[in-house]
Amino acid sequence: MAGVYIGIDIGATFLRAGLFTGDGRLVRKIKREFPREGFSEALKSLVIDIAGGRVDSVVAVGVGSIGPLDLLRGSVVNTPNAPIKNFEIARPIRELGLKVILANDAAASAWGEYVLGLGRGFDNILYITISTGLGGGVIVDGNLLVGKDGNAHEIGHIVVDYSSRVRCGCGGIGHWEGIASGANIPRSFAEYVKERGLCGDIGSWLCEELSAGRYPKPEDIFKHYYIGDPVASKYIDDYLMVINAAGIASAINVYDPEILILGGSVALNNREVFIRGIGRYLDKYLTVRRPKIVFTGFEDNVGIYGAAALAIRTPSTLAKYAEIWNKNG
Structure with missing residues (x-):
């Protein structure tokens, strides 16, 4: 060939x-x-x-x-x-x-996305991936933003929670990636539950895991969210989605895209949760016109x-x- x-x-x-x-x-x-x-x-x-x-x-x-x-x-x-x-x-x-x-x-x-995917026809594109890590890619007026070293779009290190004590892999505290990425959701979940005393007498498998000194995996937290676990629901609806909305809004405010495309396993595997969470909180933080929001078609x-x-x-x-x-x- x-x-x-x-x-x-x-x-x-x-x-x-x-x-x-x-x-x-x-x-x-x-x-x-x-x-x-x-x-x-x-x-x-x-x-x-x-x-x-x-x-x-x-x-x-x-x-x-x-x-x-x-x-x-x-x-x-x-x-x-x-x-x-x-x-x-x-x-x-x-x-x-x-x-x-x-x-x-x-x-x-x-x-x-700009050349082959859902970004065709748009000159201002924001792509955000929420997976093991969390990052972004930006096209402004048809130009891919690069920066002096290639890191002009490290949006995962936007500070979204000044009160958080969870340390990001980069060493910073309160970073979006340090709280909401797949690698860090277990620790941010544990901190959130502990600081708010959410377990108490609630019969939650997630609390049993924490009591045994184990951090539940992200997929387990979302799994229990879907079956109505009150601890998972409190964390995801009232904290994780607020953090994601704040981070997404911050990136939108900075880059003013026509279209936002979401990808990464955490987002793609939990689309309805993200749609509801973004819909509920995003406008609280936006200062520019809301862009079209879609999930990548490339999976x-x-x-x-x-x-x-x-x-x-x-x-x-x-x-x-x-x-x-x-x-x-």
Whole structure:
């Protein structure tokens, strides 16, 4: 197969890769756990395998990665949620003789929506992912925002609760990601329940878990919410959705998008909860006109579509970095 593109989504939990045609059609995909060691070799193996061993047929590789990024070096530095905190991306791919384009994962997803998805026809787009981590990607007047190091859209580190004592993976306190991301919901749930004395004599499995010194997983908290657990209901309806609405509104107020696209496993797996929560609280915090709000149509493939879009139609704001990464071939 000639003239194909690869999109790689580097998350905190999984590495995903997709093989795409030049018009953005997904041919096949691979999903692997984030390696505990040897990231460069794991990345090269992923590229070779998704190409079916035919790297000579690949035009370019787009990568959307968790941050923070160092775009000049083509690497990730001190990422809070992954097993490996610092790793190179551009160099291993260039060692395969392939052109590489790199962006923050949520920024790549925003670009994928702009080029191939629900963002087509809009020049001002905000993409927010609520998954293991929490981040955003922004397009203003048709331009993908990048920043000096590639981190212009780290909206997960907006402070949304000054009273919270839950520490984000980055070290900060009260951050949106530190409270509402999949990696941190268990701790923010435990803090919320403890400070408000919600368990008491309530017969809740979630309280039993906390009493045993175990943090319930996010999926367990939502599961018990759906079956009417009063502790889960109090946390999600009266706190978690307030936090999410405040964070979303803050990003909307800053970037003034025409459309907000939501993705990430926490949001996608609990759409009705988010629709109700956003509907209930968002307007309390907005100062600009509310944008159209939708969930990504790419589902959990949004990251690889976004990464592929970087390679198929490279944003002008990444051109100078692409020249640096690919200068030797």
